[in-house]
Amino acid sequence: MPYAGGYQSQVFAAGGSPFPFTVQGLEDAAREKLPAPHFDYIAGGAGRERTVAANVDAFARWGLNYRILRDGKPGVPSYTVLDTPMAMPVLLAPAGVADLAHPEAERAAARAAADTGVVQVLSSATSTALEDVAEAAPEGRRWFQFAWPDDEKLARSLIDRAENAGYSAIVLQGDCHVAGWRTRELDSAFFPFQRAHGMGNYLSDRRFRELAVMGPRPARGAALDPAEVVAAAATWNRLYTRPALHPGDLALLRAWTDLPVIVKGVCRPDEATLLADAGADALIVSNHGGRQLDSGLAALDCLPGVVAAVGGRVPVLFDSGIRTGTDVLIALALGASAVMIGRPWLYGLAIGGQEGVTHVLRCLEAEFTGALALTGHRDPATLSPADLTPVTTPSNRRAR
Template structure:
C-alpha cells in the first residue's frame, strides 16, 4: 500500500493558499462547479453540455439512483495507509478514475483535447480519447506522452474509416478500443434542437475524421462527383458564420479553404458516415479480427446485454447511459450497474459512468461492482473555467475526496469497498 495521504495533501494545498487570500479557481462543490463552468461557456456550448434526451428525466434518474444509496461508515479500522491503485486489463493505475470521452471540447476551451490531455496527465488519470475530438488523436497522444490512453470508437457506416481509426489508435499506443453502442443515432436533445445547433454541422468536433486518410478519400470522391453541401435559401449572417467556422477548422490555410469545396464536403461526408444503425453483437467479431487490443463496449444498461457482450468476447463493459443524453425516461445508470454486476460475476471488468459528480458517487459505484469509474461533465466544467489546470484540479479533487472518503468510512484499499459498505 501507498502511505501518500493524497486527500490531506490537496486539502493542505488549498488551505495554505487561503492564508495568502487565494481560493480555488475551480470550485470543489459539485453544484457550484457546474454553475460556474456553464456560466463560463457560450450559450450554444452551455446547451450542448447540459442537455439531456427529451424531458431530461434520465439525467434525474442517474442522480436519484446515486442518491438512493447510503454509505455506512465503519469505525476503529486502521486507515493510516490508503491505496487507491487498481489493476485493470493487465495494467496498474494509480486510481480507479478515468476521463469519459466527451466530444467537441473546443466549445469549452480553445485548447480543447490538448488541455484535457495535459490535465489528465498531471492528475494521473487515464484519458479516453473521443472519436469526436477537436484535435487529431496523434496530437493528443503527443501531449499525453507515456500517460495511458484508450480510444473511443463510434462505429461508422463506412468500414474503411472504422479500420483506419483502429490502426491509428494502435499507432498512438492506445491501451484499448472502447466501442460506444448507445449512439447509433443522436438522441432527442431538446436544448440543441431549440437552438437548431449541431456542432458537427459547423465543422466542430470532427478532427479525427478530417485528419483521417480513409475519410479524406471519401471527401475527394464527393468533390470529384460534384456533390457539395449547399445551404437552402438566401445567405444569412448565421450561414456566413457557419461557413467561416467550417473553413477555419478544416486542415490547411484559411484563405485557400475559403475558396475550396473541401471543407463543406467534409462536413457533408461526416454527416453521411457518422454512425451505423444495423450493428449486431456478431459484428464485434469484425473488430476483433482487426486488432489485438482489448475491446470494451460502452452504453450497456441491461443484464441480458451484458451476457451477450460476454458471449461476443468483449474484454470489458462500461455501464453507461451517455449521461442521460440518448434515451429519455431510462433507468439510472447505477441501478443498471446493480443488476449487471451479478450477471457478469467478475468474469470481465465492469466500468461505470453517468451522473458521477463527487467522490461519494465514485465510492458507491465501486461498492456496487465497478472496477473503475469515469468522470464526464465535471472535467468539462473545469476545462471551461481554467483550461488544463481546471481539468487537473477537477480530477485531483475527485482523487482527494475519494481518498478522504476511504479514510472516513474505514477502508484502506479499493478492494475493501463493496456492497457491505452501502445501505
C-alpha cells in the first residue's frame, strides 16, 4: 500500500489546488467571495452564536486512540444506511437558499455529490425545484427534507413530487418550526425569503401557486414581478411549517408515502424514544447547526443519550458541527450511523461551484479514510466509544 495516495497525491501531482484545505480557509475564501449579507446568512447562527461555537468545540473534548498493530489491509469508508449505499458515511445536509452562494445552487451540489458517491439531502427551501435538482444528477442518490407545511394539499404535493422524482427517503424537519433570533440577518436587514429566494419547491408547486393566487407556473428562469414576490413571500411565511408536531403524526405521513421516514432535530432521549416507538425509520440528532436556539447544548453532547435511548432499534444520524474527517470519526464512534455537513459544502459552492463542493467532499473522504486506518479500523461499522478518550482540558483553539 503506498504511503501517500488518493486525493493527496493528486493535489501534489497537480502542484496544488485553487481551493483551501482548512475549515477556516474555506470560510475566509467564501467571506471574501460573497456579498456580506449572503455570507452572513450562510455562516450565521442564533443570538450570540454560542450554540454554533459549542457544536464545533464539542469535538475537542474527545481524543482519538491511535493504534499501530494492524493487518495491512486498506480501509473501506463506504457504508449503507436505510438501503442507501454511500461512498462514505457523510451526506450533504439540507441547506436552503443555496443560490446565495452560487447561481448553480443545489444543482451544482447534486452533481458533486453524485460524482463522489455522497447522498444529497435536499432542503424544502431550495433555490431550485426538486425535479430540476434530480435532473441535474440523475445517477445521484437523494433524500428530501420535508418541512411540513400548514396546508395538507401542499404537504401531499411535496411528498408526491419527491417520490416521483426519485428521492429515496423523507427527512421530516423538526428543528426549524420557529424563526431563530438571527442578529446578523437583522443587522443587514436581509431576509432572503422576503425576496423569494429559497422558494424553488414552492413556486414550482401548483397548490402553492393556487394558495398565493399566482396563476400557472411560468417558463423556467422567468423572473417574478414585484407583486408575485410579495404574494409568494406572504404565503410561504404563513404556511412554511405546521405549528404542532406529535409522534402520532408519523402515521399520517406514512399514509402518504412508502418511503422511509427520518426525523431530524432530535436532541432529547425521551423524544427519541417516543419517535422510535411511533415508527420513525431513523433519527437525526441536530440543533439546526446552531441557527435556531442560542445557548443550546452542543449536538454532539446529545448524541450518546439519543443512541442509548433507541437501543439500536433505528439508525441515528448526526448533524451540526461536523467540519473535518476526524469529526466524522468521533461522531461515528459515539454511535452515529452517518453524519451530515452543512456550512462546509456551502463554502465550497461559494468559491468554486460544483468543483468547490467536490473538493470539500474529497478532503473529508481522504482525512476520514486515513483516520479510520490510524485508529485500527477498516470499516466504519467497527468504530465504538472505545476509540475515544475524554479530554479534560479542551484546546481553546478552533479547528483549522
